[in-house]
Amino acid sequence: MAELILYNTLTRSEEPFQPREPGKVAIYACGLTPQAPAHVGHMRGVVVMDIVQRWLEQLGYTVQFVQNFTDIDDKIIRRAQEEHTSTTAVAEKYSRMYIEDAHALGARLPHFVKVTENMDAIIEMVQRLVADGYAYVVDGDVYFEVNKFPEYGKLSGRSVEEMQAGARIDVDERKRNPEDFALWKAAKPGEPAWDSPWGKGRPGWHIECSALSLKYLGAAFDIHAGGMDLIFPHHENEIAQSEAYLHCEQPFARYWLHWGPVRLRQEKMSKSTGLVVPIRELREQYEPAVIRYFLLTVHYRTPLEFSYERLQESQAALERIRTASQRAEAFLREHGNATADAAIAEPYLQQFRAAMNHDFNTAQALAAVFEVVREINTHLNTPELATATAAPARLAGLRNALQWMMETVLGIALQPPAAAQSETLNQLMYCVIAWRQELRSRKLYDLADRIRDDLKAMGIVLEDSPQGTTWRIG
RNA sequence: GGCGCCGUGCCCGAGUGGCUAAGGGAAAGGUCUGCAAAACCUUUAUUCGUGGGUUCGAUUCCCACCGGCGCCUCCA
CATH class of the missing domain: 3.40.50.620 (HUPs)
Known part of the structure; x- marks a missing residue:
């Protein structure tokens, strides 16, 4: 204190x-x-x-x-x-x-x-x-x-x-x-x-x-x-x-x-x-x-200096943070919410606290936020890390850190306002993704792409990766 | 005229008397992928407005100059 x-x-x-x-x-x-x-x-x-x-x-x-x-x-x-x-x-x-x-x-x-x-x-x-x-x-x-x-x-x-x-x-x-x-x-x-x-x-x-x-x-x-x-x-x-x-x-x-x-x-x-x-x-x-x-x-x-270019940049940067957050959430939904590994985010939390303690230096604190973002993404797309038994705990630890920094301290929601997610929506998307996967495995790519395009128009983004397909609002 | 602040890569922007000068945006190349998206990796400052000084050593301290800004009137 x-x-x-x-x-x-x-x-x-x-x-x-x-x-x-x-x-x-x-x-x-x-x-x-x-x-x-x-x-x-x-x-x-x-x-x-x-x-x-x-x-x-x-x-x-x-x-x-x-x-x-x-x-x-x-x-x-x-x-x-x-x-x-x-x-x-x-x-x-x-x-x-x-x-x-x-x-x-x-x-x-x-x-x-x-x-x-x-x-x-x-x-x-x-x-x-x-x-x-x-x-x-x-x-x-x-x-x-x-x-x-x-x-x-x-x-x-x-x-x-x-x-x-x-x-x-x-x-x-x-x-x-x-x-x-x-x-x-x-x-x-x-x-x-x-x-x-x-x-x-x-x-x-x-x-x-x-x-x-x-x-x-x-x-x-x-x-x-x-x-x-x-x-x-x-x-x-x-x-x-x-x-x-x-x-x-x-x-x-x-x-x-x-x-x-x-x-x-x-x-x-x-x-x-x-x-x-x-x-x-x-x-x-x-x-x-x-x-x-x-x-x-x-x-x-x-x-x-106010400018729309700067605002646009901010939007892009915030989207990057939110995407990582949603990817982590999707992973945790699928793999169960393990007890968070708090140690994994500690270096970044320290960096963040130091920045805030130094005359409320939010610009510097944001650097720590992006370190967590990178760590999340790396875990998610490095197969050895993503499949490790410790992965859910680590992701939960990183997700918690990100949430605390962004939402509790900086006051910026990780969910875009439109993304009032319901369990029904989760289940529905689970279905849609499974069906689309079926189409893809039969190489009916035009139909699979049409689903993706239609969802995109509704504001739901599908992203395919070797680990499966994830969705997010954005 | 007086008081004060600032000048960091293509853009924005942290930072420190000596350790690879954060991070974001943008661009280019690569990886992954049916494609796309996202992501990751690499590249963009031997250099921090210019010129002096202090110091073993300065982007960081001091001085001058150049450039920008705020206040001196209401103003968040």
């Missing part, structure tokens, strides 16, 4: 993971503003966090994972006007879509929390920051004063002076420093608003994540995650306001984990550039498992 290494953006180095509390991990990830359909970039975060959870669970931790929905902000207000509906309806609609997309990608869902349902916690936090002198009130707005927090800039590696030197933002005259940011915004006419000590208004963008994570996870929780584009200013501001709130006696979060952007045509996939592949659209063309596989082919911090 002690061997997990993870990269901490705060220290810009890899560190052994030590939880706040033995056996438990508390994680917070910044969610999205539900105001448009999610794209592939959003799904990368979803899949990365799912893998993190799964692996921590394999290491024996109990994982608590919280994620927010920014269900009130400028963009939602604008969207509600465009769609002639309420901000609540907009947030509800796109939150549902996002959850449905995440679910389709095989992600277990975090505990979702909403801004509008936690106004008390947010207001309480702002109040204390004002009372403690970290924040000031101007005309119903509340700003955090960055100069009151000496460590401002420690996450993103910049100093306030540098920022001021390179500043190219319009300075709001009411702010004491250009870098001061809004904790609370006074309501404009017609906008949704909440009562507060400073009048009607709504929270600034950054405060919600601080208030919600501290409310649900407590101070010094284990992992705070998000996309790299959130490092500055969002996470920098979160640290400032949270640690100020905690009187700098405790850190806000212990480890900061950031995943890389998904790019399209060499540019970050983002709503603002219009370079976006909505996950809905992609799901019509590719099985979610293929999309998930694609997202796992590079280390999570590396920028990932």
Whole structure:
């Protein structure tokens, strides 16, 4: 349980993971503003966090994972006007879509929390920051004063002076420093608003994540995650306001984990550039498992260039894994499910664990998966190995390893979704294959080939080998 | 302008101060096969953007340059 290494953006180095509390991990990830359909970039975060959870669970931790929905902000207000509906309806609609997309990608869902349902916690936090002198009130707005927090800039590696030197933002005259940011915004006419000590208004963008994570996870929780584009200013501001709130006696979060952007045509996939592949659209063309596989082919911090060629490659690679899995299953169906020989897969499992323990290196872990695939195939088509008495036990051991790596850890099903196999289907195929074998032995190849072609059209692939004929869905 | 990341074979992509530089995709040849498919084997980097430096030794550390990207404004 002690061997997990993870990269901490705060220290810009890899560190052994030590939880706040033995056996438990508390994680917070910044969610999205539900105001448009999610794209592939959003799904990368979803899949990365799912893998993190799964692996921590394999290491024996109990994982608590919280994620927010920014269900009130400028963009939602604008969207509600465009769609002639309420901000609540907009947030509800796109939150549902996002959850449905995440679910389709095989992600277990975090505990979702909403801004509008936690106004008390947010207001309480702002109040204390004002009372403690970290924040000031101007005309119903509340700003955090960055100069009151000496460590401002420690996450993103910049100093306030540098920022001021390179500043190219319009300075709001009411702010004491250009870098001061809004904790609370006074309501404009017609906008949704909440009562507060400073009048009607709504929270600034950054405060919600601080208030919600501290409310649900407590101070010094284990992992705070998000996309790299959130490092500055969002996470920098979160640290400032949270640690100020905690009187700098405790850190806000212990480890900061950031995943890389998904790019399209060499540019970050983002709503603002219009370079976006909505996950809905992609799901019509590719099985979610293929999309998930694609997202796992590079280390999570590396920028990932989106392309249909890459997706196609992922599909081919996944098919190779699934074919081996199904061949092993077919062999075991025929030879009886022996007690698995666990030792045979151990070297590959070690390789796999080492990769996952090294900052969730799924790209490297996949290499171990393919080692198992090769081992399975070699056993199956080397006559001496396939007929050995130990063969069923070995194949069972390899099959179990493959299942654990792919399904339990990486969350990718070895059976394509269409292959809801039933015992009836197994028996039917057994019959069909026997009949076709009869035709082949009488050299009625045209009929045998016709059966194969017809089945192919139905999505069932027959493969002949000296050991007999196997079938698989694919 | 400031902060930071990256540049590995045909493509994608791991990785390490010295051991054959993973794995996948693609292509070619071979084996097997009635054919097909699948699979297995072999081949595609004496080399890791370029030039210096440190070192007994660097793709891996340092510096410069070239090229690409992210952030500095909302952004996963």
